[in-house]
Amino acid sequence: MVEVARAGRADIDWLVREDASSGEAWVSRCVALGEYLLAWQAGEIVGFLRFSRFWGRVPYMEMIRVLPEHRRSGVGTALFLAWEEAMRGDGARLLMTSSECDESRPQDWHCRNGFCETGAIELPGLQSVPEVFFVKRIA
Incomplete structure (x- = not known):
């Protein structure tokens, strides 16, 4: 348990x-x-x-x-x-999370738990691949 x-x-x-x-x-x-x-x-x-909390409001895992x-x-x-x-x-009313675009297992996990892809950003100098963002409506 x-x-x-x-x-x-x-x-x-x-x-x-x-x-x-x-x-x-x-x-x-x-x-x-x-x-x-x-x-x-x-x-x-x-x-x-x-x-x-993204923007101080949206819970971000x-x-x-x-x-x-x-x-x-x-x-x-x-x-x-x-x-x-x-x-x-x-x-x-909304949850957020993200993963690097080449991380298929975490992305599959997010989708299995009700998240939907919402976009991506590139962070040159911080990451070698774009970061993919996911959201889930909970209200």
């Missing part, structure tokens, strides 16, 4: 290690703002979802990661559904 809860200060070391590209300052900031959800199984953290040995077991879906419900509870 997967349990999902907001991350707390006690989870920062784990998040810094597992969300390594973010760095401790950013992880701490996101934890303080309640922008991490953690998935737990048998008393251990097995995944996380990090989000923010920045990263979802499940530890390799727990993938394809419903952990990612549990994280996503908990986030969607929390955002709906906050009054959101």
Whole structure:
């Protein structure tokens, strides 16, 4: 059984290690703002979802990661559904996410979870391929 809860200060070391590209300052900031959800199984953290708000309003799923040995077991879906419900509870009507255009598995996952492609942008110097954006209406 997967349990999902907001991350707390006690989870920062784990998040810094597992969300390594973010760095401790950013992880701490996101934890303080309640922008991490953690998935737990048998008393251990097995995944996380990090989000923010696009334009300060639209919930934007920045990263979802499940530890390799727990993938394809419903952990990612549990994280996503908990986030969607929390955002709906906050009054959101639309969700956003994205992936690089050459990442077919994440794009398939987004589509299976109700997202539709809405456009792409190129970020020269930051990424070698365009970023594809997805939206999902929840209201």
